[in-house]
Amino acid sequence: MFTYLKLTNFKAWRTTGGIALKPVTMLLGTNSSGKSSLIQSLLLLKQTAQSPDRTTHLNLGGDELHDYFSFGEFDNVLTQGTRTPRQFSIAFAFQRQRPARVRAGSFEAAYGQTSSGGIAIQELCLSTDGRRFRAIRRERGAYSVMVDDEPQPRGKGRHLAPERSIAFPAEAISLLEKDGPLLEDLSLAIRRELENIVYLGPLRRKPERDYVWNKSMPGEVGSDGHRAVDVLLSSALTRNGEQSAIIEGVSNWLARMKVADKLEVHQISRSTRYEVVIHRDGVAANLRDVGIGISQVLPVLTVAHFAPAGSTIILEEPEIHLHPLAQSVLAELFVELSRKRQVQFIVETHSEHLFRRMQTLIAKQQITPKDAAMYFVEREGKAARMRPLELDDFGRVKNWPEGFFGDALGETREQTALAIQRAKELRARDGNVPG
Numbered sequence: 001m002f003t004y005l006k007l008t009n010f011k012a013w014r015t016t017g018g019i020a021l022k023p024v025t026m027l028l029g030t031n032s033s034g035k036s037s038l039i040q041s042l043l044l045l046k047q048t049a050q051s052p053d054r055t056t057h058l059n060l061g062g063d064e065l066h067d068y069f070s071f072g073e074f075d076n077v078l079t080q081g082t083r084t085p086r087q088f089s090i091a092f093a094f095q096r097q098r099p100a101r102v103r104a105g106s107f108e109a110a111y112g113q114t115s116s117g118g119i120a121i122q123e124l125c126l127s128t129d130g131r132r133f134r135a136i137r138r139e140r141g142a143y144s145v146m147v148d149d150e151p152q153p154r155g156k157g158r159h160l161a162p163e164r165s166i167a168f169p170a171e172a173i174s175l176l177e178k179d180g181p182l183l184e185d186l187s188l189a190i191r192r193e194l195e196n197i198v199y200l201g202p203l204r205r206k207p208e209r210d211y212v213w214n215k216s217m218p219g220e221v222g223s224d225g226h227r228a229v230d231v232l233l234s235s236a237l238t239r240n241g242e243q244s245a246i247i248e249g250v251s252n253w254l255a256r257m258k259v260a261d262k263l264e265v266h267q268i269s270r271s272t273r274y275e276v277v278i279h280r281d282g283v284a285a286n287l288r289d290v291g292i293g294i295s296q297v298l299p300v301l302t303v304a305h306f307a308p309a310g311s312t313i314i315l316e317e318p319e320i321h322l323h324p325l326a327q328s329v330l331a332e333l334f335v336e337l338s339r340k341r342q343v344q345f346i347v348e349t350h351s352e353h354l355f356r357r358m359q360t361l362i363a364k365q366q367i368t369p370k371d372a373a374m375y376f377v378e379r380e381g382k383a384a385r386m387r388p389l390e391l392d393d394f395g396r397v398k399n400w401p402e403g404f405f406g407d408a409l410g411e412t413r414e415q416t417a418l419a420i421q422r423a424k425e426l427r428a429r430d431g432n433v434p435g
Contacts, residue, residue, distance in 0.1 A: 001021075001023065001094060001095055001096075001097060001310070001312060001344045002021045002042070002092055002093070002094050002193065002312055002344065002346075003020070003021055003093045003094060003095050003104075004018060004019065004020060004021060004091070004092055004093035004106070005018075005019045005021055005038065005041070005042070005091070005092045006018050006019065006089075006090075006091040006092070006108075007037070007038070007041055007088075007089070007090055007091075008088060008089040009078055009079040009082045009087065009088040009089070010037060010041055010077060010078075010079065010088045010089070010090065011034065011037040011040075011077060011079060012033070012034035012037055012079070012379075012382075012383060012384035013034055013037060013038075013079065013383070013384050014079055014383045014384075016038070016384075016386050017386060019038070019375065019386065019388075020373055020388075021344070021346065021373065022344075022370070022371055022372055022373040023338040023339070023344050023345070023371045023372070024334045024335060024338050024344075024345050024347070024358075024367065024371065024372045024373075025344075025345065025346045025347065025372075025373045025374075025375070026347050026348075026349060026354075026355065026358065026372075026373070026374045026375070027039075027346070027347065027348045027349070027375055027377060028349060028350070028355060028374065028375065028376050028377070028389075028404075029375075029376050029377030029378055030377070030378055030379065032379075033377040033378050033379050033384055034377050034379070034384030035348045035377045036316065036348065037384070038348075038377075039199075039314050039316065039346065039348060040068075040069055040071075041090050042092070042194070042197060042312075042314070043068040043069060043197065043199055043314070044058070044059070044060070044061075044069070044071060044090070045090060045107075045165060045166070045194055046068070046194040046195070046197050046199075047059050047061060047066070047067045047068050047069075048164055048165045048166075049164050049165065049166050049190075049191050049194045049195065050066070050194075050195070051164055054163045054164055054167075055161070055163060056163075056164060057111065057118075057119055057120050057121045057161075057162065057164075057165060058111055058119045058121075058165060059164075060072065060073070060074075060077070060119070068199060068223055073117075074111075074113045074117070074119055079383070080382065081382070085112065085122075086112060086113060087110045087111060087112045087122055088110070088111055089108065089109060089110040089111070090107075090108070090109055090111075091106070091107065091108035091109075092106065092107050092108075093105070093106040093107075094106070094107075094189070094190070094193045096189060096192075096193075096310070097309070097310050097342055098309070098310055100189060101185045101189075102128050102129075102182075102185045102186050102188075102189040104128065104129075105126065105127060105128035105129075105186050105189055105190065106125075106126070106127045106128070107125075107126055107166065107190050108123075108124075108125045109121055109123070109124045109125070109162075109165055110122040110123045112137075114141075120137060120141065120161075121135065121137060121161075121162050121165065122136075122137050123135070123136050123137065124162045124165070126166075126168075126183065126186050126187065126190065127186075128182070128186045128189075131147075131148060131179070131182060132147070132148050132149075133145070133146070133147055133168065133176075133179075133183050133186070134146040134147075135160065135161070135162045135168060135172070136153075138156065140158070141158050141161065142156055142157050142158050142160075143156070143157070143158070143160040143161050143162070144156050144160075145160050145168065145172050145175060145176070147176065147179060154172075154175050154176060155171075155172065155175045157171075159171050160172045160175075166187055166190045166191055166194070167187040167191070168183055168187065193312070196308070196310055196311045196312060197311070197312050197314060198220070198221070198303055198307045198311050198312070198313045198314065199223050199314045200221065200223060200224075200225055200299055200300060200303055200313070200314070200315050200316070200318070201223045201224060201316050202316040202317040202320060203224060204224055204225040204295070204296050204299050204320075205224045205225055205226040206292075206295060207229065207276070207287045207288050207295040207298075208229075208288065209275065209286055209288045210268055210273045210274060210275045211229050211230070211233060211273065211274055211275070211276075212272055212273055212274075213230070213233040213234070213237060213272065213274055214230075215234075215237075216234065217230075217231065217234040217235075217238075217243060218230045218231060218234070221299055221302060221303045221306060224299075225298070225299025225300075225302075225303075228298055228299035228302040228303070229276055229287075229298075231246060231302050231306050232246065232247050232250065232263070232265060232276065232298075232302060233265055233274055235247040235248075236264070236265040237265065237274075245305070246302065246305045246306055247263065247265070249301070249305040250263060250298070250301040250302055250305060251263040251264075253301050253329070253333055254278075254294070254297075254301065256329050256332070257297070257322070257325065257326035257329045257330075258325055258326065259280075259291070259293060259294050259297070259322070259323075259326055260278045260279060260280050260290075260294060261279045261280050261281070262279045263276065263277070263278055263279070264276075264277045264279065264284075265277070275287070278290045278294060291321075292321050293321040293322045293323065293326065296320050296321045296322070297318070297321075297322055297326065297330075300315060300318045300330070300333075301333070303315075304333060304334075304337050304341075304343070304345075305337070305341070307341075307343055309341055309342040309343065310342060310343070311343045311344070312343070312344040312346060313343055313344065313345050313346070314346045314347075314348075315345065315346070315347045315348070316348045317348065317349060317350065318330055318347060318349065318354075319349060319350070319351040319353070319354055324353045325353075327351045327353040327354050328353045328354060328356065328357040329357070330351075330354050330357075331354050331355075331357035331358045331361060332357065332361065334347065335358075335361050335366055335367045335372075338371075339367075352405040355374070355405070358372065358374070358395070359391070359395030359396070359397075360395060361395070362391060362393070362394070362395035363393075363394045363395040365393075368393075369391050369392075369393070372391075373388070374388075374389040374391065375387065375388055375389065376389055376401045376404060378401065387399070387401055389401075
């Protein structure tokens with residue numbers, strides 16, 4: 001689980017300051033305020049860690065099949081107006097829930113532009129259990145490898161350049177002798193945390209009328225949710241208890257949202273094709289023929305049940321096309337499954353209903369403020385600004401931002417004033433009518 005994130009000179013962020021990440025973290029705020037940049041920073045590191053080229057320092061994307069985002073060039077990532085040094089940085093901390101050789105650690109990397117226009121790590125720092133390993137770029141692409149507070153580097157040279165942002169090369173590991181295995185374990189733990197990010201974007205693919213099942217469980221749902229139905233088919237058509245629980249869980253949550261009574265998979269004749277059937281009010285219909293809200297939330301529910309324990313599930317606008325009650329129930333999904341399945345949710349949302357239900361769940365003590373974090377992101381001139389929302393034990397916000405989710409009280413006040421004014425006008429008009 002990620003426990004901390006900090007960005008400096010990254011896109012809209014001069015600095016985020018330290019952001020505490022909890023089992024359920026919600027990012028709220030205005031459009032184009034910088035919320036998505038927070039998510040993209042982790043996905044940038046994930047696609048870098050998965051890059052086939054181990055010598056790359058940062059994979060800005062461009063491969064539509066394997067990358068989550070194309071970030072463009074260095075200047076597209078660097079905050080506009082950044083002066084010397086022209087660098088941006090990403091830092092995070094993590095804590096592993098399963099027994100592991102490295103239970104917790106931190107990552108921080110600063111990136112700059114080379115004379116040829118590429119991106120190079122200026123400084124990489126990996127830490128765990130009070131130990132700190134750094135790679136610092138010197139002239140002509142050479143790196144110094146430093147350990148803890150030792151005044152002299154363990155080694156220098158171009159051959160000591162970091163790999164994929166998260167690892168030191170084999171030459172550096174060998175150079176560190178007895179400290180080498182710890183650094184290897186730390187790099188592997190960081191890689192695992194990034195690989196365990198599961199991302200579902202705001203635009204999910206529309207459903208098909210029927211599907212072919214290849215008799216295997218897919219490895220992922222996909223950023224647009226296009227493999228969600230494959231997961232449901234595998235869950236429904238195999239006898240594996242853990243896999244079978246996925247479709248049952250999805251069906252139960254659809255019922256709790258009151259968008260369907262249940263979900264089933266039907267084989268079409270004796271072919272290899274199957275359809276997803278939605279039952280509601282005694283009527284069975286193909287997924288293609290029901291409201292779009294069901295097909296859009298289906299990947300959200302699927303990934304929440306499918307992601308392995310220890311995963312960080314990042315969701316953008318999970319509430320899209322859902323009615324208010326269903327949006328509210330999403331908060332219950334995040335709270336219950338984060339605890340039951342040991343997964344982390346980082347949710348970017350515009351839904352007032354989702355937020356209000358989170359407040360209620362805190363008031364009902366179904367989740368405590370220490371396990372939930374909510375942030376409001378807004379623009380201050382050209383820069384993004386982060387406001388941690390301070391909630392008490394009853395879910396009340398102590399530092400309510402101006403214009404947050406509109407002004408419901410103001411709208412009610414204005415409606416009441418207009419109603420009174422109109423009543424007066426009607427009485428005056430009726431009083432002037434000749435008898």
